[in-house]
Amino acid sequence: MTTDTITASATLVDRLAAVWDEFETRLAEVPILRRLADGAVTIDDYRRLLFNLRQQVVDGSPWISRAAASFDIAHFDLRSAAIRHAEEEHRDYLMIERDYVAVGGSLAELRAGRKNLGSEALSGYMFHYADRPNPVGLLGAMFIIEGLGARRAAGWATRFQEVLGLADNQVHFMKYHQDADAEHTGNLEAIINSGAIDNAAADEIVRCAEVVARLYALQLEELDR
Template identity: 80%
Template sequence: MTTDTMTETTDAAADVPPASAASSADRLADVWIELEERLAEVPVLRRLADGTVTLDDYRRLLFNLRQQVVDGSPWISRAASNFDIDHFDLRSAAIRHAEEEHRDHLMLERDYVAIGGSLHELRSGRKNVGSEALSGYMFHYADRPNPVGLLGAMFIIEGLGAKRASGWAARFQEVLGLADNQVHFMQYHQEADGEHTGNLEAILTSGIIDDTAADEIVRCAQVVARLYALQLEELDR
């Protein structure tokens, strides 16, 4: 190889951005693709897709989701309390979000009762192993000073509500003949979480997220995506 060729090769390589230079949006999109692939293998969602899902499957799904949903507003509130004055906008956003989320479990409870479930059994239930891991991680992360990485958790959780919940609700209705008042929790989250994801995108593109924070956001999204899928995989543990 000649000196000129080596110089041209070096210059060309310099024009190619390193993998780490990928935008936050691209990196989060990759996390989402991995989550979608994993969800496709979750037994209850696979049965939902192929039309063999049962009412008991749906009841078990709501039972397990409720144990995690009830923790949503508390961990968001805890995160808000750990943002300092230099992160005022994130603190304000977290406070508003916690307020909007703190009654969500009541909608789920009404759906559960509407399909014949026992409210007492639902409220006295325990988290499955995936929900335990997910909630434990969320509260642990929320205790950090300025837990910006939790925006990655929001990307996953709110994204599922905005992009998947309504489709799941429609499919449960199609296969099981359920009424709207039996799938209201999932239906509601398409609109509510769609607004939340819009707010999240505004924050991510506002310029207040530096490279270090972006890495934390992506890493948190990776962990939460895996644990959320685990929660759906382990409905009976």
């Protein structure tokens, strides 16, 4: 581990924290999340949220698998981590489907749905980036997506339950991701602090985190469009 990589890792943590703070500020202005915080959210809002999330979550494991295939042998640890991650997440969309049906949604309509404007942009960006040789910057995407699950999903689930009287089996997807994504963020932190990230890679990670944070918020802003 060189002095440059130690410095890059330390600085990267602070830079990602700043990206996260900006992301949190933007999320607070998303209409459905604002209604959730205010206690004005409806069961239709919750169904719409699940409907829209499902269309993008289906793509999660495929773009992670594509990223794994893009890492060469010099990045074996990242390739292995991506393979494990893809395996762990490839059934996540099924949890959303069960939650959606449990709150009165139609499975056929859900599966026939399409991505909203933000989801199209997010998935398109992820697949495009995953095709790059050694797409180390995707660690920034994982920082945002897994961080959202670890830090916010369970709180959203609890708030939906408080406001709408939902049972645990109707918010399983969000509750599950508190623990699952906390483990993933722990793995991510280990990579960031491993000394394997130089300044160029750190710049890529931060830029990818910035883009994904904006597109994820856009996905939540553009429900049904």
